Amino acid sequence: MEAVFLSFILMLSIFLGFELISKVPATLHTPLMSGANAISGITVLGALVAAGANNSEMATWLGGASVFFAVINVVGGYMVTDRMLAMFRKKPTGGAA
Amino acid sequence: MNLSAELVNFAYIISAALFILGLKMLGHPDSARRGNLYSAVGMALAIIVTLLADSIVSFEVIALATLGGTVVGALAARLVAMTSMPEMVALFNGSGGAASLLVGWAALYDEILGTSAPSTFILITIILSILIGGVTASGSLIAYGKLSERMTTAAIVFAGQRIVNSLILVGIVGSSVMFCLEPTLGSQWFWVLLALSLVLGVMAVIPIGGADMPVVISLLNSYSGLAACAAGFAIGNNLLIVAGSLVGASGIILTNIMCKAMNRSLANVLFSGFGAAKAATKVEGEVKPIVADDAFLILEAAQSVTFVPGYGMAVAQAQHVVRELGELLEKNGAEVNFAIHPVAGRMPGHMNVLLAEANVSYEQLVEMDDINPRLPNTDVVVVIGANDVVNPAAREDENSPIYGMPIINVDHARTVFVLKRSMGSGFSGVDNPLFFKENTRMLFGDAKQSISALVAEFKS
Structure with missing residues (x-):
């Protein structure tokens, strides 16, 4: 039953994703991509559980390595997206945002 | 504090909502930055409740890995050009x-x-x-x-x-x-x-x-x-x-x-391993070079100027001088905009980000389908380091490997300046008949230096 339930969520999320993103203007394609990329770092949740649950030594180390990579993805992804979006301005002014 | 599984999952629902909202807001330049922040808050919430859940009992490895990942990620995000x-x-x-x-x-x-x-x-x-x-x-x-x-x-x-x-x-x-x-x-x-x-x-x-x-x-x-x-x-x-x-x-x-x-x-x-497919019709003809002095005279008289940037602009780091030239042209009374092909550069929206960095307002950036009908009435088009996305062979030459690709029809403008390091085919290895057209002038040299020379002319 769990498999069916999870697949149901998957199906709805995919449709939602298509609806959400189909009308993004070309100007924002890069920030959208890196912002979405940061969200894909959500794997960090699984990594945290693997690293902290103390189930087996190997799982702890694999989880730890996974936390490392996922955190790079999350922190780097959000920061770089914010840095890019801060540059998108409406009027060609001198420097003030 | 040990959160129950129900509570954790409830917090996950809030996170999911924040992700959805964040992605939606990323769809408009005005709200995009806030949208990214919402999504980051959703992520932070999810991480915090996961750490507080009772399934996690030891924190040493987590702390170490998180610290390492944060430092690497933050440095990379800050320092990257x-x-x-x-x-x-x-x-x-x-x-x-x-x-x-x-x-x-x-x-x-x-x-x-x-x-x-x-x-x-x-x-x-x-x-x-x-x-x-x-x-x-x-x-x-x-x-x-x-x-x-x-x-x-x-x-x-x-x-x-x-x-x-x-x-x-x-x-x-x-x-x-x-x-x-x-x-x-x-x-x-x-x-x-x-x-x-x-x-x-x-x-x-x-x-x-x-x-x-x-x-x-x-x-x-x-x-x-x-x-x-x-x-x-x-x-x-x-x-x-x-x-x-x-x-x-x-x-x-x-x-x-x-x-x-x-x-x-x-x-x-x-x-397919692009480029190895068909041999395009060889393009023959003579290119007409132009020097910065003459290009300046034409630009000074122009009423409307469109810049078409490509990957070459990124390589030459020319986005700042391009913006400067654009401002000078506007002061001179010309209408200035930037036409951006969806695949210009090396990732979706690459050129938009570079021009945004150089302080060009996003309202000046025009998409391909909107600029093409306006090009026949445009005085000067300046192509900076773009090649395939302005190659008329995509329209005219059925044997060209890029035939059928939608392009920015710069050859329809009254005059086209192509800034190019030297003659030679573009990234895809396809010849570009644009260089031989009657209304095309080649401005050879490093894009940044060429534009700087034009800027200097305007200022003097």
């Missing part, structure tokens, strides 16, 4: 993929060492998360190598490539089946699967040429989401599935937009 953004995004993609691979691997230990035998469904999802994660990780590394030009940017093709790839796929399916039949921790089939997944990522990206990179980046972006999704199935976490599939869908949409902008199918981009 805007022109290097494509390879940065590729690396972030890759680390997301690696994380999913490792989560799947760790989940395998929990499942096999657990009290009951792992179900085939769980095993398949674990295999998928290792497979997709591995392909994303190694594929992104190759994409990084190509984008940063640490390895050849050209398509790498060899005889029997398809056969090799088919064998890899067969090997992956075979080893997966063998592993599911007898899931043990020491199983050699697991190692075969892991190795083949990484090899598949490499094989999938090497035959793709530099000009097709926007497609690959978007596709890897999609994979990193799907990998998270598979990991979500493997560990039974709803939020991973929701967030992963949102990212997967967005990556697919971008991939589709990029493919359409090149008039090619995804299969064609992935498997």
Whole structure:
């Protein structure tokens, strides 16, 4: 039953994703991509559980390595997206945002 | 504090809502920055409640890994030059993929060492998360190598490539089946699967040429989401599935937009090894060079000027002087805008980011379909380091490999300046008849220096 339930969520999320993103203007394609990329770092949740649950030594180390990579993805992804979006301005002014 | 599973899952619902809201707001320049912040808050919430859940008992490894990841991620995000953004995004993609691979691997230990035998469904999802994660990780590394030009940017093709790839796929399916039949921790089939997944990522990206990179980046972006999704199935976490599939869908949409902008199918981009296909009609003729002094006189008299930037502008780091020239032209009374082809540069929206960095307002950036009808009434078009996206062969020459690709019809303008380092075909290796047209003038030299010279003329 769990498999069916999870697949149901998957199906709805995919449709939602298509609806959400189909009308993004070309100007924002890069920030959208890196912002979405940061969200894909959500794997960090699984990594945290693997690293902290103390189930087996190997799982702890694999989880730890996974936390490392996922955190790079999350922190780097959000920061770089914010840095890019801060540059998108409406009027060609001198420097003030 | 130990949160119950119900409470944790309830917080996940809020996180999911913040992700959805954040992505929606990323769709408009005014709200995009706030949208990204919402999504980051959703992520922070999810991480905090997960740490507080009672399933986590030891924190040493977590603290160390989080600290390391934060430092690396933050430094990378801060220090990277805007022109290097494509390879940065590729690396972030890759680390997301690696994380999913490792989560799947760790989940395998929990499942096999657990009290009951792992179900085939769980095993398949674990295999998928290792497979997709591995392909994303190694594929992104190759994409990084190509984008940063640490390895050849050209398509790498060899005889029997398809056969090799088919064998890899067969090997992956075979080893997966063998592993599911007898899931043990020491199983050699697991190692075969892991190795083949990484090899598949490499094989999938090497035959793709530099000009097709926007497609690959978007596709890897999609994979990193799907990998998270598979990991979500493997560990039974709803939020991973929701967030992963949102990212997967967005990556697919971008991939589709990029493919359409090149008039090619995804299969064609992935498997063809572009440029080796057909020999285009040889272009003959004489180019008409122009010097900065004369170009200045024409620009000074122009009422409307459109800039068409390409990857060459990024290479020459010319975006700031281009903006300066644009401002001077506006002061001089001309209408100035920037026409951006969807696949200009090395990732979706690459040029927009560079021009935004140079302080060009996004309202001045015009998409291909909007600029083309206006070009016949445009006095001067300045092409800066773009080639294929303005190549009229895409319209006129049925034998050209890029025939049918929608282009910016710069040759319809009254005068076209092409800024180019020297004669020679563009990234895709296709000749460009634009250079020989009656209304085209070639301004040879480094793009940044050429534009600077024009700026100096305007100021004097």
